Amino acid sequence: MWNGKPAPWYKKRRNLCILIWVSVVVLLIIIIVAAVVVPNAGKDDNGGKQGSSPGGSGGGKGLDGISPDSIPKGAPSWLNPFVWASTDDFNLTYTDETVGDLPVMGLYTDWDDSARANGRVPALKDPWGDYSKLPARGVNVGGWLSLEPFITPSLFNYASVLGIVDEYTLCRYLAARCEQVLENHYATFVTENTFKEIAEAGLDHVRIPFSYWAVQTYDGDPYLFRTSWRYLLRAIEWCRKYGLRVNLDPHGLPGSQNGWNHSGRLGAIGWLNGTDGNTNAQRALDMHDRLSKFFAQPRYKNIISHYGLANEPKMTVLSVPGVLKWTTDAYNIIRKNGVTDAIIVFGDGFRGLENWQGELQDLSNAALDVHQYVIFNENLIVYNHSQKVKFACEGWTQQTLQSMDRSTGYGPTIMAEWSQADTDCAKHLTNVGWGNRWTGTYVTGNPAGIGDFTEPLCPTQDRRCSCTEANADPSKWSSAYKKFLRMFAEAQMTSFEKGWGWFYWVWDTESAAQWSYKKGMAAGVLPAKAWEREFNCKISDIPSFSDLPEYY
Template sequence: MRKRSGGRVVSGAVLEEGRGGREKLRGGGGSYDSVQKEKEQLFVDDVVRKKKKKLWIMIGVGVVLVIILIIAVAVVVSKKNSGDDDEEGLSGGKPSGLGTISPDTIPPGSPPWLNPFVWADTTDFNVTYTNQMVGDLPVMGLFSEWDDSKAANDRVPALNKPWGDYSKRPARGVNIGGWLSLEPFITPSLFEYDRRMGIIDEGTLCAYLAHRCEGILEKHYATFVTEQTFKEIAAAGLDHVRIPFSYWAVEKYDGDPFLYRTSWRYLLRSIEWCRKYGLRVNLDLHGLPGSQNGWNHSGRQGPISWLNGTDGAVNAKRSLEVHDRLSKFFAQPRYENVISHYGLANEPKMIFLNVPDILDWTISAHKIVRGNGVKDAVVVFGDGFRGLTNWQGELQGLDNAALDVHQYVIFNNGLVTLNHTGKIRYACDAWTQQTLESMNRGTGFGPTLVAEWSQADTDCARHLTNVGWGNRWTGTYVSGDALTEAISPKCPLKDRRCDCAPANADPKEWSDSYKKFLRMFAEAQMVSFEKGWGWFYWVWDTESAPQWSYKKGLAAGILPAKPWERQFDCTGPIPEFPDLPESY
């Protein structure tokens, strides 16, 4: 540009510079013809220069456009690598914790579970690339060293010491529910959609979100449960953690809408955090291929296609394959001290499914788990809601196995109507009797643990009975099943005074009477379930529904600060609580 501006192209300027015949022109001499030829030549030169100028301008514009395109592609790639592909997902930018790791160390085409540059959170993950697999499952994210010397509290042994007999030292644990297996009532904010859209479970949620499912769910994984969670659990005097997760952490099949394998690394990291605080782990496969119960927490609400229907056998086989891979992975030496329980199937609906088929499947699953090297963990299988005494004499050939029962009063039309005094009495008497009978091989299976229970005395929590459904408490539960639905109020008053507002209120608004009941009800259950192999409260935390949250219960004073610091042990009198709406 400087060169072109030094030789101005206007004719007068050129003539003044003496171009062509400057000697004659400057001397005042020279003919007309020579001047005319000079002008013609200047005209031709001017046209050529203009064409060249246009060409250079076009080239310049092209270069600028290429630069802009390169910048735009770089921004898109950067956002993609940071996991920020939509406004509902995680904030953009390089994940923290990558340190000096270069993206060039990740081989091109690596799947996202092997590329920390697309992870939402890298805290306490080993981000050094490895494609090593165990049981065809990635170890990416794990460190090669671990320490099992920590004890959850001074009343239990360190992880590297034997726990002993669970009948003498029962587990006192809690579930991390609604995290790696979504449950609408635990995190209702993830299900804030028009009911007509039919978003009722994790499957329909991911089907609707499509590519956005990854960003939204990983944000949930990274924030709903953190290291602080396990620190608080240990501080509360608990010693075990049950971690529900679903089969898509391992595998995904044609037509599945679920987010594949992202939850896997969060499961592995949560186990390491449990290790750090001396907490033993109960692995809980909460959702199986085809759904083992048709309930939303299995990922698919609706028909059961596990050991049932056209694809029943296929999904049963797939479930065994999932356990084959899981048990090979968790048979590694790093897990022999921290994983105390290995769950086969959460809440198989045996009141609907063929019982002999499930018993055969359980035997096969147990054989796979033990055969792959999981030697010491208690293998856990669900009671299937068929009644504990019906398990007497069954599956006696399974070594170190335990029956898993879930005890609630609110999912039964007869029990939910009990008043507060009646619910405490039922926990002290009926559940204690059931536990003792189940623990006795002469009247039940034998080893029995209660892997789910809560303080909830109503089914009023939002989405508890499915997204958009009613509840038994107010008589608005229309399930389509005459045996389970409640179309008239089932609170103890059984009339229009049955109201969910008090139960769903902030704990600060609860009456002293209600708080007293909730604590006695919790402690009564602890006493009863410790007659067996222990208990796991459902759940550690919720967005709302404080009667279901151990964390919120501690803050409200409706749970003991430590589970052994109980004020009620079922031996003293039970107060007669008033049956008034305000007491709830």
């Protein structure tokens, strides 16, 4: 009772407790939202000011002679250079012309194929010749037109409760801001200077990953539609300027071909699998129909050396006959549409190189795409440095020769991804928030713990396993560790040149120095002027285990 009357509701103990708890929860929510949103207010995720257009490095360069009135009202952003983040080296005269239903806006009508990357290779206008005698030496510009969290961790710098782990969840969260954030990334992460440096490094091929939303999006897709298409076309022109041949790499297919974050969406595989598997398989064929009509134009005949079908289809889960049929269907569409000279490339699907013997033998001028890493294999990551170099010399040489021989493997083989990384310590490398195998902190979130690694897998396999040195700045690397990295790189180059060549993963990153070709050269652990060198892998030259650090 309160003064002889029933107590007000707020004086009752139970109601008062509820009120206090609700207030605490609301306060916590406000604090979390403020921590996540307020620092980004008025800025894009690269720290730039927001505005009505993407803004960026272009600054409207070249637009002085173009009248805004020449752009039709309501023209989409990919046809309106006045809202582009960068206008460098784009043709800014408006056109809605398409080839294969894909816009040519941004392209100049003339081109010159007289450049050559270096003295080791022919000019673009001249035939390359036999790749088994002159293997490709290339690099990937990954994490650019298809995002990968470990390559650009700043784009994924959000509170874990928001669940932003891939391009799908990022764009879903950003909503209307996705265009500004991603185009600023496209305009700045890779520039003309990137390709100039690649040529100066002595490389001669560039693999350019991109995803299906460069061509088309579908109901429910949050992805940024078509903006990356323009940057892909400009990148090809910059490659042309420096004599670099191009490997087109569709990194993400409708539905996801592997369920990994670099396909666009982490989780289920919805390509050739699940309820919409056949629909997504057809959508991917439609994508190749449009792409191949576009790239069958004469301007691409000399520069598109490799045409990829699907990056890393997970054939350990997918129907192998289904993938093989889809591969044949895609191949036939591309050849029918006029892409006659490029090597058609299809992924090995992780099914074992020996299992490709006799497969797809009716596809001419085609090659098997193999990716070789030690860090995603629990049996290899535990090797010490000398064992890793020896495995690269012997094991991967054996695998390459096996794959190149049609009596034991598919035949023509390229190593389209490889790296010197000997740990999986780089931030977000194994997915946002999953930890790593190296220190035994790899937890996927699977309720049954399937796929988790909670015991350290560095060579000592104990509490001494640490990522401190692995993630250190290259300036702090020991001379012994640099020696290992250089030997590990040259061992792999030697092995992979037993095939049709290699493409290093990746040219540059924001912070993961051990994965960057550019930073590797700066640290002296990758050969500069690669075109001047011949690589040699001698087991007798490998130091004993005691001569190199036991682990990072």
